[in-house]
Amino acid sequence: MTRTTEGAAVRHGPGRLVIGNLEINPPLVLGPMAGHTNLPFRLLCHRGGAGLVVSEMISAKGLQYRNKKTQLLTKTCPQERPVALQLFGDTPEVLYNGVCELEAAGADMIDLNMGCCVPKVRSAGAGIELMADPERGIACAAALVDAASVPVTVKMRTGLAGGDMRYIDIAVKLAEVGVSAIALHARSAEQKMSEKADWSHIARLVEVVSIPVIGNGGAVSGGDAAVMIEQTGCAGVMYGRAALGKPWLFGQAAAALERCAVPPDPNAAEIMAIALCHAQMLALHYGERVAMHQMRGQMAHYTRGLPHALQLRRQMHSVHALHDLKQLVCEYVKAL
Numbered sequence: 001m002t003r004t005t006e007g008a009a010v011r012h013g014p015g016r017l018v019i020g021n022l023e024i025n026p027p028l029v030l031g032p033m034a035g036h037t038n039l040p041f042r043l044l045c046h047r048g049g050a051g052l053v054v055s056e057m058i059s060a061k062g063l064q065y066r067n068k069k070t071q072l073l074t075k076t077c078p079q080e081r082p083v084a085l086q087l088f089g090d091t092p093e094v095l096y097n098g099v100c101e102l103e104a105a106g107a108d109m110i111d112l113n114m115g116c117c118v119p120k121v122r123s124a125g126a127g128i129e130l131m132a133d134p135e136r137g138i139a140c141a142a143a144l145v146d147a148a149s150v151p152v153t154v155k156m157r158t159g160l161a162g163g164d165m166r167y168i169d170i171a172v173k174l175a176e177v178g179v180s181a182i183a184l185h186a187r188s189a190e191q192k193m194s195e196k197a198d199w200s201h202i203a204r205l206v207e208v209v210s211i212p213v214i215g216n217g218g219a220v221s222g223g224d225a226a227v228m229i230e231q232t233g234c235a236g237v238m239y240g241r242a243a244l245g246k247p248w249l250f251g252q253a254a255a256a257l258e259r260c261a262v263p264p265d266p267n268a269a270e271i272m273a274i275a276l277c278h279a280q281m282l283a284l285h286y287g288e289r290v291a292m293h294q295m296r297g298q299m300a301h302y303t304r305g306l307p308h309a310l311q312l313r314r315q316m317h318s319v320h321a322l323h324d325l326k327q328l329v330c331e332y333v334k335a336l
């Protein structure tokens with residue numbers, strides 16, 4: 001991260017991501033993913049080369065009610081910076097009140113979730129429902145801008161269904177109320193995650209708004225960030241699912257952006273060392289029992305494509321402590 005000099009206008013452009021007075025370098029963002037982009041995984045992705053990491057969504061109502069689980073989601077540390085904390089909520093008031101806590105927790109920016117389609121979030125009137133009711137969505141973003149001393153960004157989808165292009169009007173208004181950047185997930189709510197993301201929407205948005213656009217959806221390999229920037233002119237690229245079990249992906253993407261040789265994936269033993277490090281950090285953050293439960297899911301990602309992966313994943317069911325995991329991983333690596 002480079003903090004640009006106060007007053008010096010550093011412009012964003014294709015592959016150049018400047019949010020407020022922060023230049024995000026490389027312009028590669030770990031996208032918010034509930035259940036994944038907690039502090040330990042964000043740290044791994046920062047080390048792996050991400051220029052900006054985003055927390056999983058945090059309920060503004062949960063913060064209001066001082067819910068302990070919600071408060072744990074706000075934890076940040078200096079080594080992962082710059083870090084964005086993402087809020088979801090349904091009214092300007094509840095969102096406004098959440099800002100103070102996120103800033104105190106160390107957020108370098110606050111992201112508003114305007115794209116989540118999961119029933120729990122939708123039925124609470126938040127996420128994509130803010131696109132369904134754009135006036136309320138814009139009022140929510142304006143309230144955050146009003147409350148925050150750090151930049152406010154918004155993450156959204158293209159619209160509710162296939163041909164719905166409401167992202168354009170909404171983005172223009174978001175820029176007018178002072179939002180500093182928009183991450184566009186190039187799929188509609190109806191398309192969920194399965195259909196191919198249509199990057200032409202990202203290109204269209206870049207043409208229309210003067211604030212930086214971060215392209216998201218379907219970037220899989222290290223080389224895809226460079227391709228997305230080339231095809232759309234976006235300022236930065238957000239990786240979601242492709243980063244799971246692959247925090248080094250950002251270093252590969254950064255090398256491709258610099259037109260350097262892309263480093264190969266780590267070998268199986270190196271991947272297992274990263275997985276163990278992940279487990280240790282999760283244990284510190286959540287306690288060992290919860291951490292080992294989470295690691296069952298994470299190991300499925302880390303072992304993708306590795307030899308004897310299925311057997312290792314099955315054995316994960318009997319892992320309840322860090323010690324068990326270390327033993328399992330040691331035996332696996334020895335047998336390679």
Ligand SMILES: Cc1cc2nc3c(=O)[nH]c(=O)nc-3n(C[C@H](O)[C@H](O)[C@H](O)COP(=O)(O)O)c2cc1C
Pocket residue numbers: 031032033034035036055056057086113114115116155185193216217218219238239240241242
């Ligand atoms: C497990 C999971 C959890 C997610 N949680 C969030 C979230 O909390 N907030 C959000 O804005 N998007 C969330 N997303 C959407 C991602 O940030 C991203 O937009 C989506 O996965 C598309 O990018 P990709 O094709 O690179 O995976 C989530 C996606 C997944 C797979």
